[in-house]
Amino acid sequence: MSDYAIETSRICKEYPFFSLENVSLNVPEGQIMGLIGPNGAGKSTTIRILLGLVHQDSGDVRVLGRRMPAEQVAAKWDIGFASEDMRLYEGMTLDWHIGFIRSIYPAWDAKYAQLLLKRFGLKAEQKIKGFSHGQRVKATLLLVLARRPKLLILDEPTTGLDPVARHEILRELTGVMADEGRSILFSSHHTQDVEQISDRITFIDRGRVIDSMDKEIYLDRWRRLRLEVPAGVELPALPGIIGVRQEGRVAVATANAFVPDLPSAYENTGVRVQRVESMTLEEIFVANVEHSREREEACEAL
Amino acid sequence: MYTEMDEAFTISQSDKRAMYLQIMEQIKQRIAVGDWTEGQAIPSIRQLAVDLQVSVITVKRAYLELEREGVIVTQQGKGSHVASKPGLGAQLREQELEQHLQQAARIAALLGLRPEELEERLRDAGDRLNGTEAEKETV
């Protein structure tokens, strides 16, 4: 058995207007990975490949040690999958869905399910069509959480939820981490959530992985430097700087490979470093996407 | 057994400092105040991560840094506890004071204050504090 919940190597998948190229990401057992990226970046496609619902054109995928898509049935016994575009049967009650899941999966924590019903404020006897959007999302997650699967793969689990509901979901997701044998991979637009609970972050844009690493290390590599450029001094191009915006004597440099002596490197060239700020994941997200797009356009222009 | 996590332990998203720094500060504060005493067991990394709803890796980092500073000790398989250093609480208080003093010195330099002026200001602040303390006692 491998020590990785998810191991992928250079996944490629081609569609008429979009393709995944060499997507590689690894989730060690017991960790939470947050998958972020703009709409259409390939997060959902990647997730579906992890579940064996879409066959990759090339590349290896192992989930819980099983090769996908060949062993998808075996893998899915231990995976809990919920996706934003997944719907339950409108005409049936939540109780019916619980019964249906229980008829297939032997492991079901009834006590935990009861607790979740209470925490999420859901009525099991109610038909799904009577649920609000937030309640449906929570119902879908309940069906997945109460099975206590070894691996949770969630595509946008908190999208469209109000802050209270999001908090409830995050509480359950972090609760999963009490068991060091369980892992989570989730994609989200809420960079705050990803920043808060992920151990690792993978950043996807336009079908490619831009970054994939330990969250703390990642956040440490990004800094915003507020600079003062005296007259007659030229802003040097330093390594580790992803982009600079200058207006008159004031400039802002964004570093994506920050090292402690970077500010002094600037000072040595005569540029004054007024402040060094850390960046939120959201700011990193935007900077990353903008930079990667600029670079792509520059390459195409050549 | 460690003390239950009460609501006072929170991670703020709006706080500009990194989460692991916030965790470190709040743990140090607990010790400085005396809520957590020397040698006392503290939540395991996973347990604290679950309680705070943050990633395990963030708590791990906080604990590693605290261990490096000699504030806590983590033993494989046995969990973590406050370092059994007598006077740790007071020592942390000292560090906090030192940080504030350096900050004050830096700002004073920016304002162009001379050392004597800074000393004067510090004394005034102390007097004001004692004054309010005295007021509180008389009430």
Add this chain to the structure above:
Amino acid sequence: MRGSVIWQLVLKDWRLYRGLIVFSIIGGALALAIVQWRKEPPLIIGAICFFSALILVGHMLPIAGIVNERKKQNLAFLMSLPLSSIQYTTAKVISIFGTFLIPWLTLLAAAVLLVESRGFIPRGYIPIVVILAFFPFIGTCLITGVALVGETEGWGLGANVFCNIVYSLTWPFLIQIPGLMTNANGPTVVWSAVVLKVLGAELGLSVLILALTFYFQSRKRDFV
């Protein structure tokens, strides 16, 4: 474990189709009741009612059970369960035909009984009735297969329309097959070689359609 997942899906479908199942049985019974009611109804009305009931049920089942499931985005939910696309297909075929066979066999048996007992239709027509009864059977196979393999709603609905057209077009050609209608007006049931060949072809066509369905399903690279 595997067999039971398919079975749970079939049970789930039957639970979801409860309304449809009841409706189909009632519909079939009603259609026959209408035929029974008049002493000597024109054959055409009887035939129309008979086939309409079968076609309605047969076509509705795959539309409701497959097309809607995909449209309402329930498919992702199902595929998150531990099953392969082939197991899903198997479960669908079982649940749809399991449901369809109830009215189909009922109506067929009743129609045969009707011809047997009433006498205003020559008993020689019974093999023809059986041959005709296979039209909606094949149609249901086709719509089921197309709905499963086709990615959008349009396929299933298109197959529905296609079948309806084909039914009416095929009948005139069928009658012209030499030797088929020879014994129709006779008093006895004759399972002639021609009749058996036609029945064999119909059964073969049904099996072929289902086999192709499974083949195409297994080749799919993007299932959801």
